[in-house]
Amino acid sequence: MSLQMIGLFLSSTWETMEMVFISCIVAVLFGVPLGVLLLVTRKGHILEFVSINRFVAMIVNAVRSIPFIILMVAMTPFTRWVVGTSIGTVAAMVPLAVSAIPFFARLVESAMEEVPKGLIEASLSMGGSPLQIICYVVIPEAMPAILRGITLTLITLIGYSAMAGAIGGGGLGDLAIRYGYQRFEVSVMIITVLILIFFVQLLQWLGDRIALRLSHR
Amino acid sequence: MIEIELTNVCKDYEIQGARTRALIDINLSVQQGEIFGVIGRSGAGKSTLIRCVNLLERPTSGSIKVKGKELTTLSDRALRQVRHQIGMVFQHFNLLARRDVYSNVALPLQLLKKSKKEIDAAVIPLLELTGLRDRARVYPSQLSGGQKQRVAIGRALATKPTVLLCDEMTSALDPETTASILSLVKEINDQMKLSILMITHEMEVIKSIADHVAVIDQGRIIERSDVVSLFKHPKTEVAKTFTESVLGAHLPALLQHQIRSRPLPGAHTIVRVAFTGNAAAEPVIDELIRSCNVHVNILQASLEFLRSDTIGMMIVSMQGTPHIVERAIKMLVDKGLTVEVIGYVATDDWSFS
Numbered sequence: 001m002s003l004q005m006i007g008l009f010l011s012s013t014w015e016t017m018e019m020v021f022i023s024c025i026v027a028v029l030f031g032v033p034l035g036v037l038l039l040v041t042r043k044g045h046i047l048e049f050v051s052i053n054r055f056v057a058m059i060v061n062a063v064r065s066i067p068f069i070i071l072m073v074a075m076t077p078f079t080r081w082v083v084g085t086s087i088g089t090v091a092a093m094v095p096l097a098v099s100a101i102p103f104f105a106r107l108v109e110s111a112m113e114e115v116p117k118g119l120i121e122a123s124l125s126m127g128g129s130p131l132q133i134i135c136y137v138v139i140p141e142a143m144p145a146i147l148r149g150i151t152l153t154l155i156t157l158i159g160y161s162a163m164a165g166a167i168g169g170g171g172l173g174d175l176a177i178r179y180g181y182q183r184f185e186v187s188v189m190i191i192t193v194l195i196l197i198f199f200v201q202l203l204q205w206l207g208d209r210i211a212l213r214l215s216h217r
Numbered sequence: 218m219i220e221i222e223l224t225n226v227c228k229d230y231e232i233q234g235a236r237t238r239a240l241i242d243i244n245l246s247v248q249q250g251e252i253f254g255v256i257g258r259s260g261a262g263k264s265t266l267i268r269c270v271n272l273l274e275r276p277t278s279g280s281i282k283v284k285g286k287e288l289t290t291l292s293d294r295a296l297r298q299v300r301h302q303i304g305m306v307f308q309h310f311n312l313l314a315r316r317d318v319y320s321n322v323a324l325p326l327q328l329l330k331k332s333k334k335e336i337d338a339a340v341i342p343l344l345e346l347t348g349l350r351d352r353a354r355v356y357p358s359q360l361s362g363g364q365k366q367r368v369a370i371g372r373a374l375a376t377k378p379t380v381l382l383c384d385e386m387t388s389a390l391d392p393e394t395t396a397s398i399l400s401l402v403k404e405i406n407d408q409m410k411l412s413i414l415m416i417t418h419e420m421e422v423i424k425s426i427a428d429h430v431a432v433i434d435q436g437r438i439i440e441r442s443d444v445v446s447l448f449k450h451p452k453t454e455v456a457k458t459f460t461e462s463v464l465g466a467h468l469p470a471l472l473q474h475q476i477r478s479r480p481l482p483g484a485h486t487i488v489r490v491a492f493t494g495n496a497a498a499e500p501v502i503d504e505l506i507r508s509c510n511v512h513v514n515i516l517q518a519s520l521e522f523l524r525s526d527t528i529g530m531m532i533v534s535m536q537g538t539p540h541i542v543e544r545a546i547k548m549l550v551d552k553g554l555t556v557e558v559i560g561y562v563a564t565d566d567w568s569f570s
Contacts, residue, residue: 122311125271126325126376127300129293136327140315216315216356 005188008175013195015089016171019164020157023093027100027153032146034060034101035108036134046120046130060102068099068160072167092169096160100153107149112142144215151207155200172196219285220380220412221247221270226279228265239265240276241436247380247414247429252406254427254444255416256459262436263416267384270414271303272296283380301329304373308385310365312357312372319344319353322371329376343371347401363394370401374409381405383415387422399425420463424448424523432456445526449491449555464519464530468559472516476560484561485534486542487516491555492529501552502533509545512536534562 034056040046041053066074072095079094080086115138123133139146162173172192180189228240239262247253257263268274270281272288281288288299312321322343326336344350347367357365366386373381383402387395403426406413417423423430423444430447432440434455440447448464451457468476468487476487492501506513517532535542549556 116309116311118307118309118311119313121273122305122307123324123328124273125300125303125305125382126328126372127297128328129297132328136324137313141313143315214315217358 008179009191009195012170012172012175012192015169016158016161016173016199019089019092019096019161019169019171020154023096023100024104024150024154024157026093026097027104027157028150030097030101031104031153032108032139034105035112036139038105038109039112039138040130040134046124046133060105063099063102064106066099068095069163071095071099072163076167087168089164089170091167092161092164092171096157096164099160100157103156104149104153107152108142108146111145111149112138114145115141144211147211147214148207151203151211154203154207158196158199218249219246220249220283221245221253221414222280222282223266223270224280224282226266226269226276226281228262228269228274229277238436240269243279243433243438245431245438245441247412249412250406250410251428252403252413252415252426254423254430255414255433255438256418256420256423256430257416257433258418258455261433263418263433264384266433267382267414267416270382271300271305301325301376302378303380303382304376304378305382306366306369306373306384306386308388310357310362310369310389312365312368314357317354317356318349318360318368321357321368322375325372325375339375339377340371343374346374346405347371361394362390363397366390366394366398367401370398370405374405377409379412381411381413383413383417385417386415387419388417392421395419395422396425402426420459423459424463424521432459445493445523445528448521448523448528449493464521464528468532469516472562475562477562478560480539480561481563483536484563485514485536486561487532487534487559488546489557489559490531490533490549491557492531492553493526499552501549501554505545505548509541509548510537511541511545513545532559536564 037056038053038060041049041056043050043053063071072092075095075098076086079091082094083090085091119137119141120133123137128136159173161169161171162176164171165174165177172195176189176192179185180192223243223245226240226243227238230237230239243266245253245255255263255266265274269276270283272281276289279289283299283303286299288296291299313324316324319340322340323336326339331339341350344353347370349364349367349371352360352364357368360368381402386402387398390398399422402413405411406426415422415427427444430442430444431438432447432453432455434453440451440453440456447456448460451460472487477484480486502513502515505511512535514534514536515531516534518530520527520529535545537545546556546558
């Protein structure tokens with residue numbers, strides 16, 4: 001294999017990591033508050049506000065139902081407005097993050113839903129405010145599950161990032177399509193897939209380990 | 218002084234259009250420093266009752282006062298301030314799995330934004346008190362049920378409340394652990410002059426530590442007295458069932474089938490005798506046989522030591538002419554014993570050995 005090819009693999013791997021991790025960080029930053037909102041504004045919960053809950057849930061569902069490839073294209077003006085360009089790795093991060101936010105928000109919501117009701121009740125009886133209960137009790141107790149959600153989001157983003165090639169986003173998926181698929185270079189395809197498999201395995205293993213360490217069960 | 222006062226508290230639930238009345242006209246007051254127990258079967262409304270006290274559930278109507286302050290009209294913020302002064306312990310402990318023992322006890326103080334130093338100063342004596350000093354850095358999953366409840370008690374006391382609410386505190390624990398938790402609660406009650414309201418379905422709990430007791434059934438308080446009186450003269454069927462569960466004052470099973478409500482010539486009269494305090498030490502039966510010339514057979518007897526009194530319960534059969542039996546009963550009553558004729562068993566049926 002040529003040196004040029006090795007260089008291409010390295011830069012593609014780096015691009016994938018860039019896209020996946022940065023968009024995941026954005027998804028976490030927006031997804032956690034959104035997930036909290038989805039949970040605590042439910043009927044009978046600590047900050048009951050049913051109309052807000054319905055509204056947020058509707059938006060979340062709407063974004064989640066748009067196929068990623070369409071979302072990416074449709075978002076072009078927004079992407080240009082946010083990062084100044086609509087092509088390249090950085091431009092791909094915007095639709096990746098936008099599609100990951102509602103996905104991760106739902107994961108956060110269900111992670112926190114698993115926190116026993118009794119704990120919330122106990123914290124209410126101690127005189128905790130809703131914000132305190134979220135920060136001191138619900139989020140910390142849901143942390144292992146939230147972490148598993150981050151792992152899942154990262155892995156899902158790796159899959160989606162392959163489509164970012166369509167707007168010149170680069171990355172391993174793009175490499176596999178352009179060299180492996182369109183130029184019939186089977187070896188490139190196989191190596192790309194192997195790198196992706198390795199990546200996913202590593203992330204899952206790491207995520208599980210940290211979640212287990214956090215859970216204290 | 219009255220620490221907790223509920224006046225005409227009602228709580229209705231609406232489940233799919235159907236209204237259920239969980240609490241009906243509850244009136245109850247807990248004096249400063251006493252342990253007040255509410256006992257009831259499951260579904261009687263006792264959980265709803267205790268959760269109304271700190272407004273975890275809002276009553277539909279009625280007034281709730283803690284330390285003289287009406288809670289139902291308070292703003293959320295003011296209510297939180299009051300809740301800092303009310304500790305609560307739950308059946309299922311409700312500890313945070315991802316916090317160790319120390320941090321669990323420290324949680325209410327963190328909610329009050331106390332400094333590390335203040336938290337340390339409050340938590341360590343509580344760990345000492347609850348016997349968990351050496352377990353401070355252990356996580357709840359590694360603790361036994363009894364230890365978990367000790368942590369929960371420590372946590373409930375962290376803000377130095379004057380009132381403690383206990384919701385089926387010992388129901389998830391085995392009898393031995395229950396006893397140790399109860400003695401801890403009693404110790405706290407004595408040391409800190411804490412007023413305690415607890416609900417339970419176990420008479421054993423009421424017997425060992427309560428001063429006053431209320432019996433709740435189908436959302437109503439149907440009986441209320443001090444604990445000794447409840448054991449001596451339970452007025453309602455529910456209260457009787459509860460006291461009998463502790464005193465072991467049931468009839469032997471076989472006799473239950475043979476018992477009749479009307480006297481027969483020559484039949485055995487079955488009598489339940491309850492006695493307290495000094496009467497327990499007197500040779501009553503001996504005197505009964507000598508002076509009344511009645512045949513007495515003890516079918517069932519037990520002696521229970523309550524907090525401030527001793528209570529005994531006996532089921533005896535008496536045989537003799539109606540006149541003799543009547544005199545014997547009168548003699549017992551004169552001695553200050555509580556006597557109740559349960560029924561009569563014909564002599565030919567008398568074979569339960």
